[in-house]
Amino acid sequence: MSTAVINAGDDHLEPTLQSILDQRSLRWIFVGGKGGVGKTTTSCSLAIQLAKVRRSVLLISTDPAHNLSDAFSQKFGKEARLIDGFTNLSAMEIDPNGSIQDLLAGQGENEGAGDMGGVGGMMQDLAFAIPGIDEAMSFAEVLKQVKSLSYETIIFDTAPTGHTLRFLQFPSVLEKALAKVSQLSSQYGPLLNGFLGSNGTLPNGQNLNEMMEKLETLRATISEVNTQFKDERLTTFVCVCIPEFLSLYETERMIQELATYGIDTHSIVVNQLLFPKPGSDCEQCTARRKMQKKYLDQIEELYDEFNVVKMPLLVEEVRGKERLEKFSEMLVKPFVPPQ
Amino acid sequence: MPSLLVVIFAVELFVQLVNTIGSATINNLLWRIALSLPIPLSSEFAAQRKKQKDYLAIRRELNATSSQDEFAKWARLRRQHDKLLEDLEKRKKELDGSKTKFDRTLTTVRLVATRGVQWFLPFWYSREPMFWLPYGWFPYYVEWFASFPRAPLGSVSIVVWQWACTGVLTLVMETVMAVFGLVVATRQKQQEKQKAKQAVPAAGAGEDSKAEAR
Numbered sequence: 064m065s066t067a068v069i070n071a072g073d074d075h076l077e078p079t080l081q082s083i084l085d086q087r088s089l090r091w092i093f094v095g096g097k098g099g100v101g102k103t104t105t106s107c108s109l110a111i112q113l114a115k116v117r118r119s120v121l122l123i124s125t126d127p128a129h130n131l132s133d134a135f136s137q138k139f140g141k142e143a144r145l146i147d148g149f150t151n152l153s154a155m156e157i158d159p160n161g162s163i164q165d166l167l168a169g170q171g172e173n174e175g176a177g178d179m180g181g182v183g184g185m186m187q188d189l190a191f192a193i194p195g196i197d198e199a200m201s202f203a204e205v206l207k208q209v210k211s212l213s214y215e216t217i218i219f220d221t222a223p224t225g226h227t228l229r230f231l232q233f234p235s236v237l238e239k240a241l242a243k244v245s246q247l248s249s250q251y252g253p254l255l256n257g258f259l260g261s262n263g264t265l266p267n268g269q270n271l272n273e274m275m276e277k278l279e280t281l282r283a284t285i286s287e288v289n290t291q292f293k294d295e296r297l298t299t300f301v302c303v304c305i306p307e308f309l310s311l312y313e314t315e316r317m318i319q320e321l322a323t324y325g326i327d328t329h330s331i332v333v334n335q336l337l338f339p340k341p342g343s344d345c346e347q348c349t350a351r352r353k354m355q356k357k358y359l360d361q362i363e364e365l366y367d368e369f370n371v372v373k374m375p376l377l378v379e380e381v382r383g384k385e386r387l388e389k390f391s392e393m394l395v396k397p398f399v400p401p402q
Numbered sequence: 403m404p405s406l407l408v409v410i411f412a413v414e415l416f417v418q419l420v421n422t423i424g425s426a427t428i429n430n431l432l433w434r435i436a437l438s439l440p441i442p443l444s445s446e447f448a449a450q451r452k453k454q455k456d457y458l459a460i461r462r463e464l465n466a467t468s469s470q471d472e473f474a475k476w477a478r479l480r481r482q483h484d485k486l487l488e489d490l491e492k493r494k495k496e497l498d499g500s501k502t503k504f505d506r507t508l509t510t511v512r513l514v515a516t517r518g519v520q521w522f523l524p525f526w527y528s529r530e531p532m533f534w535l536p537y538g539w540f541p542y543y544v545e546w547f548a549s550f551p552r553a554p555l556g557s558v559s560i561v562v563w564q565w566a567c568t569g570v571l572t573l574v575m576e577t578v579m580a581v582f583g584l585v586v587a588t589r590q591k592q593q594e595k596q597k598a599k600q601a602v603p604a605a606g607a608g609e610d611s612k613a614e615a616r
Contacts, residue, residue: 308469308470312469315477319481364474365478
């Protein structure tokens with residue numbers, strides 16, 4: 064019964080992530096899915112596999128609940144750091160909320176970071192006025208950093224579904240809003256300056272021109288990121304799910320939304336598959352196995368133009384370099400259940 | 403060109419009719435006629451209606467499909483559903499726009515044909531006599547009033563003729579509407595009476611079924 068699962072039919076694509084490893088032009092790889100389906104494990108494994116074929120790989124976690132440190136049993140911070148035992152694989156953890164604070168503090172330095180006056184105050188208002196702007200801004204910052212670091216491939220271990228999507232749709236929203244604001248300010252700028260005096264100082268000590276310049280740079284960065292993310296040669300999204308209804312539902316929703324943003328996705332990793340040994344009398348295992356099989360069949364049917372990778376549920380936690388390496392093998396060589 | 407007398411009367415009649423029927427009703431009627439004509443607009447609307455039907459069919463099927471047991475089928479339907487819905491909403495906006503445009507054009511035309519003509523003709527022909535009053539029948543002030551404002555004394559001016567037409571038409575319209583209203587009201591009353599006389603259907607049905615059961 065268990066052998067029936069690995070039935071890569073002739074019409075299905077390769078059940079591995081080999082295509083991602085082979086696609087040398089890929090620069091950004093997102094790994095996303097519902098919480099608790101094994102995003103971090105998958106992204107770590109993918110990073111390990113990529114490190115074998117690329118010059119340098121960076122693994123970034125944007126999930127506020129950072130798991131990279133746990134996975135590699137090594138502390139990571141806001142700076143990229145080489146993972147122990149690798150020469151070309153680094154990792155960093157960024158906190159979307161933390162980096163916005165840094166950003167704001169940097170901007171309000173004239174008035175002192177404490178009271179958040181000046182442009183910082185305005186930026187802070189902005190940050191809380193538009194949902195998702197904090198993440199987008201921190202992403203923009205990180206991307207600026209990363210660009211200067213010249214990694215060949217960057218893997219994002221993203222936060223659970225909702226967050227990810229909100230961020231990805233964000234650039235277009237902000238771009239529209241900022242284009243409007245810029246247009247307004249160029250039209251009414253002279254008028255406003257007449258009111259505000261020659262320095263263009265706003266009543267609360269903020270400078271209008273400086274503010275507009277900041278917004279404009281942010282817009283430029285974000286729009287560049289956006290075009291890169293929409294280029295299927297540069298960016299791809301790996302969906303991670305488990306064969307259960309809610310996870311499948313979220314995955315379908317995510318794939319549809321990614322399609323509307325124009326972000327390429329052609330791989331699904333199905334995690335935590337159960338392969339009870341033949342003759343096993345574990346009642347739960349057999350029942351769950353049956354349920355998983357049902358959803359697995361549906362996945363095969365629905366996503367016939369995706370690389371559907373099937374990963375087994377192991378008896379141990381996948382932590383530490385050796386176990387991750389072993390686990391990552393299965394991303395490229397389909398797992399064969401024990402006979 | 404027909405006599406100015408007739409033209410003024412016709413314009414006033416038209417205005418009265420529009421007022422009585424209501425501009426919105428006329429617009430809707432013309433809109434419906436336009437849709438039944440073989441023009442691109444009507445075919446677009448037909449396509450929209452067909453799409454709506456498809457959408458409803460898919461929706462029904464989606465509701466009938468269990469998302470847990472047949473996820474693949476359900477998800478495919480869902481994709482179609484979402485795509486159609488988005489498409490429909492986009493088209494709806496466009497079509498609503500064309501309806502607004504149609505209404506606006508019609509309103510402009512109507513205003514020009516009624517109010518515009520109503521003001522323009524008296525202005526243009528203010529010095530022309532519509533017809534002459536018999537000499538010496540009316541005292542001076544009546545003749546002065548009849549020729550108001552600029553027609554030669556002793557004639558009826560276009561403005562006065564317009565007033566006269568409006569007055570008569572208003573009276574006639576009101577009479578017609580009152581009679582019509584009366585007829586409709588009596589008819590309704592009669593129908594209500596008949597309805598009251600009718601037995602309650604459920605009571606009869608219950609007895610029937612009992613009789614059948616026996």
